[in-house]
Amino acid sequence: MAGRNVLIVYAHQSPASFNAAVRDVAVEVLEQQGCRVVVSDLYAMNFRASATSQDIKGELKNPEHFHYGDETMFAWQEGRLSDDITQEHRKVEEAELIIFQFPMYWFSVPAILKGWLDRVLTQGFAFSLEKMYNNGIFKHKKAMLSFSTGAPESMFLPDGINGDINVTLWPLQNGVLHFCGFQVLAPQIFWAPTFSPPQVREAMLGAWRARLGGLWEETPLTFAPSEYFDLSFQGGFRLRSEVKEERSEHPYGITTGHHLGKPLPPNNQTKATPPNDKNQPKH
Numbered sequence: 001m002a003g004r005n006v007l008i009v010y011a012h013q014s015p016a017s018f019n020a021a022v023r024d025v026a027v028e029v030l031e032q033q034g035c036r037v038v039v040s041d042l043y044a045m046n047f048r049a050s051a052t053s054q055d056i057k058g059e060l061k062n063p064e065h066f067h068y069g070d071e072t073m074f075a076w077q078e079g080r081l082s083d084d085i086t087q088e089h090r091k092v093e094e095a096e097l098i099i100f101q102f103p104m105y106w107f108s109v110p111a112i113l114k115g116w117l118d119r120v121l122t123q124g125f126a127f128s129l130e131k132m133y134n135n136g137i138f139k140h141k142k143a144m145l146s147f148s149t150g151a152p153e154s155m156f157l158p159d160g161i162n163g164d165i166n167v168t169l170w171p172l173q174n175g176v177l178h179f180c181g182f183q184v185l186a187p188q189i190f191w192a193p194t195f196s197p198p199q200v201r202e203a204m205l206g207a208w209r210a211r212l213g214g215l216w217e218e219t220p221l222t223f224a225p226s227e228y229f230d231l232s233f234q235g236g237f238r239l240r241s242e243v244k245e246e247r248s249e250h251p252y253g254i255t256t257g258h259h260l261g262k263p264l265p266p267n268n269q270t271k272a273t274p275p276n277d278k279n280q281p282k283h
């Protein structure tokens, strides 16, 4: 573990919050392991959330019709991105593990963290059509979501009023992190700290401390391997027919998103699947 770089992208306004305590535990334990930990404290940095032409220095390629994705890709290639984005790029490049620490807002991340994802995961730097998912640019890095909720776990069960937490996490974990190639570690979820007694909150922090001790050895979550798909516009990037046929035998879909009209594989977005599990996609 010694010498490993960790980036914590942290989004909470209050140093007295539970999220701040969770962040502090991570910094303490990882530093004890010999890791170099950098924290991007987004509110303290007054990090801009909106993706605009302010992110680009110099002339725009097409000022008549501003296209954020293309313009920032060109700016990245030519070293013309705003300094705050360039600084975050450097931190991402150096990090072997990125932990996103935040309170859940509207089934997702707070706007300031969404802004970090929008602005820092620049086209070309973080992904391209040739380099995505299993072939993604960050395939040698790990990333994980660590977040608190207002709701208790029961509300996020498949029969709870909010619906299955695995479905809630799919866009962030598959659509953002796995899309950029990251090996996604199981999320760390702190259920309803605001409504929990002090001893329960202490126990949550203790469990986090214990997990951090073995974090580097953890098996990442399982996603559908890119080889399952016809990776061409002609083929529409859809599941290959032979894979579809092979999967017809399985009782569950491949992943939370690739459910193929079958029951979702249980806990696909919250627990790593053991390598010998029958629902594990073959690589």
Ligand SMILES: Cc1cc2nc3c(=O)[nH]c(=O)nc-3n(C[C@H](O)[C@H](O)[C@H](O)COP(=O)(O)OP(=O)(O)OC[C@H]3O[C@@H](n4cnc5c(N)ncnc54)[C@H](O)[C@@H]3O)c2cc1C
Residues within 6 Å of the ligand: 012, 014, 016, 017, 018, 019, 020, 021, 102, 103, 104, 105, 106, 107, 108, 147, 148, 149, 150, 151, 193, 194, 195, 198, 201, 202, 205
């Ligand atoms: C805009 C918005 C949207 C939201 N959307 C959702 C949603 O979609 N789903 C959902 O479930 N929730 C939602 N929430 C609720 C939100 O996720 C929770 O309020 C948040 O996760 C609680 O975390 P916190 O760090 O702010 O807790 P805090 O309220 O800061 O902390 C909880 C308790 O922990 C205590 N504490 C602080 N430090 C320590 C320590 N070291 N040891 C022990 N205890 C400590 C605090 O004093 C406090 O009593 C939303 C909230 C907002 C504002």
